Amino acid sequence: MADHQRIHPVQDSDTAAVATPPQKATTPLVGRGSFRSENGDPEGQYPPPLRRTIPYTPTKPPRRKSSCCKKCFCWTLSLILLIIIILGILAAIVYFVIQPKIPNYSIDSMRITQFNLGTDNSLSATFNVNITARNPNTKIGIYYEDGSHLSVWYVGTRLCEGSLPEFYQGHRTTTMLSLMLAGQTQDAVGLLQSLLVDQQSGSIPLNLQARVPVRLKVGGLKLMKWKFLVRCNMAVDSLSEDNIVRIRNSSCRIGFRL
Incomplete structure (x- = not known):
């Protein structure tokens, strides 16, 4: 029996060249001073340098104080x-x-019992004035209390003054008041000359002012204190002593104050 023919594979020159492992290069692939090496980019191998960062703290929204206000x-x-x-x-x-209705006041008559110039040029005057007060209310009474003040003025000069008595005025009643007002004016020579000029014309302007504290009564209830402010403008024919003055015209206004 013949020996089997042994076949030994023969490597081709090209195949042998491929299968032979390449020799390592003895020279560096990258020049000196370069950051790259044969193992790759060092930035991918080493941790990044430490960077100092400011910690982030979330800010709280400001409180809306204006909303509470x-x-x-x-x-x-x-x-x-x-x-x-x-x-x-x-x-x-x-x-x-x-x-409620506003009370009514009117000056009915006035008599001068004294009106003369003294040796010291002071003017003494005494007036008797009749005033009518009407309360038109059906459910309100009026208490006229102490502390009232009345005065008669001529061109900004007070001639005489007085006060009202204390009394109660019931519902829908009319009260007649007779008042005496007296006063004295210093250095009245110029005042008398002005009065003589107006007296020749037959119309002397006078002004009566009154501040009267009152309390209103509604049913059985007595309310807080009020103050009636009365102002009456009138024109008279003369201001002669012991003479009944004729009132040519008059009108009164009333105001209120707590």
């Missing part, structure tokens, strides 16, 4: 408006139920 202001304004509305309703009820 606005709420307080709105509540206060609403409360004030509510009080005003309630007071308005009460005033309307009182007005329609009680129907």
